[in-house]
Amino acid sequence: MLYAVIVSEVLLYLCFSLLMGSFLLYMVPSSNRPNIHVRRGTLMTAAGGIAFLSFFPLLQLILFLYEDIGLYQTIESVIFTFEVGQAWIFSYILANVLFIFIVWFDYQNKRIYSFIGFLFTLLLILGLGWASHASSLDLWKGFITHTSHFTAVTVWAGILLVVSWFSKDYSNWQNFLRWFTPVAITCFTVIVITGIILMTFVVDINDYVRSWVLSYGQALLIKHLLIIPLLAYAIINGILVRRKLRTNKSFNPKPWTRMESIVILLVFSVTAALGQQSPPHEIVQTIKSVGASKLFTTLYQGSFYPEMIVSFNINVTSGILMILAVLFLMLTVLSFIKKAPPVTSLFMSVLFVFTGYLSLVLSII
C-alpha cells in the first residue's frame, strides 16, 4: 500500500504539471514556442487522474481505520467529516468539470479557453494546498506556502515536460527560451524560499544534520542533492543551448530538456516518498517511535543510539567523495559540451547524487 501511495503521488504531480504546462503553453502565441500538440485524451486522462489519484491518501486512511468501526462507516466518516475528505470532494468535482471542459472547448486554438483551463488547474492546486499537511499546522501560513510551492513547481516542470515530450518540432526555440528562462528563475526562487519555509514546519534548521538519522531526513537530503544536477541542467538548457543555437540552427535541444524533466521526475519521486515518512518534530521521540533509517544505520560507522548528538566533520573518506561528487557534476555539464549522448549526463548526475550522499552521510560523527 505504501508503494501504491508513493506511485500515485508521483502520477498526481505529473497530472498537475501536464495540465498546467499545456494550458500555459497554449496561452503563449505560437511564434514564441515550438509547435506543441497535446492530445485531448492526454489532458482528459490527467484531469481524471487528479480525481482518482488524490483519493489514494484517503484510501490509506480508510484501510488504517476500518477495522475499528467497520468499512462502510469509515468510508462515510473519512469522506464527509474529515478535512482531507472534504478537500477531496472539492477536487473530485472540480476535476470532473475540467474533464468536461477539455472535451467541449477548443483550448488548443482559442487562448481564452486555455486561460480558463489554467484557472481550473490553479483552483485544483488550491484544493490540494488546503488538504496538505502544512496547512493544518498553521492554517494560512501553511496554505499560502504550500500552494505557492506547488504552483511554482507545476508551472516550471509542466512547461518543461510539455515542451520536451509533446512538441512536434523545435522551431522558435530561442524565442521560447527568451521568456521561459526568467519564468523558470522566478519559479525556482519561489520554490526554494517556500521549500525552506515548508521544511521549517517539520525540521528545525539547526536539526537538519541530525534529522538524517531518520528516513524523513534521508529522503530530504537526497531531494536536496537532486536539486543540484537540476541546476546544472538549467545552465545547460538555459545558457549553453542558447549559445549553441546561435551558431548551429539545426541543433536539437529537446533530448536535453528531456533529461532535465527526468531529473524532475526523480525529485517528484523522492518528494512522494518523503510525504509518507513520519516528520521529525522531535527527533529523539521520532527515532524511538518509528526507528532510525536503515540506510543510515548501515552506513554509519559508530554505534548508534537514539539520544546521540551527531555533528558534521569532514574526514579523508568523505573529503575524497566530495571531490568526486564535484567532478561528477562537472562531467554532467561536460557531456553536453562534448556532444555526448544525453543519457551520459543523466548517468553522471545520478552518480553525483550517490557520491554526494555518501560523502555527507559518512562525514557524520
Add this chain to the structure above:
Amino acid sequence: MVRKSMLFTFLFFLTFINNGLAHTGLESSSPQDNEIVKEDLQEITLTFETKVEQSSTFQIKNSIGESIPIENISLTNNKIVGSLQYPLENGSYKVEWNIIGADGHPIEGEYHFTVQIPDKQSQIEQEQNQVKQPKQDENKKANEESKKFEQKKLPSYVIPSVIVVLILIVIGSFLLLMRRKN
C-alpha cells in the same frame, strides 16, 4: 519590474520565516504531563494543536499496564474529553493517545501522571506496587529498544572499494569525453 516583484515576494515570505516551529500533537492536557493529582479524577481532557478527526481516541493504563475503561469519549474541534466511571485510585498512569490530525495523518503519543490522594487506605499497598513495577517496565523498555536499534554495519572494505570504482568511472568517462570533439 521583474526584479522588484521578486524582491517583494522574497520580503513577503521572509516575514513568515521567523514564526518558528509548529508541532503537531498535544498542546495541553488536564491533568498535565507528570502532574501529581491530589483530588478525585474522573475526567481527562486532551487539547491538540489542530482539529482532531472522528475516531481519534485515547487509553489510560495503570502502572501494571491494565487499561482503565473510559465510559465516554467526546470530540469537539481540537479537544478530546474522556470521562471515567469511577475516580482513579492512587498510582501512576499512562495516557496513550492516538489521533488523526486535520491533515489526515495519524499521530500517536503518550504522557504520564500520578494520582496521589492523601489519607487513602491503599496508599501503602500502592507504594509497594510502584517500587516493583517500574523496574520491570524499564527492563522491558531497554530490551525493546536494543531490538529496535540493532545495527547491521557495512563491512569495512565496502566504502573504499566503492570509492575506487567511482574514481575509475570519473577517470574513464573524463578520458572518453575529452576524446570527442567540441
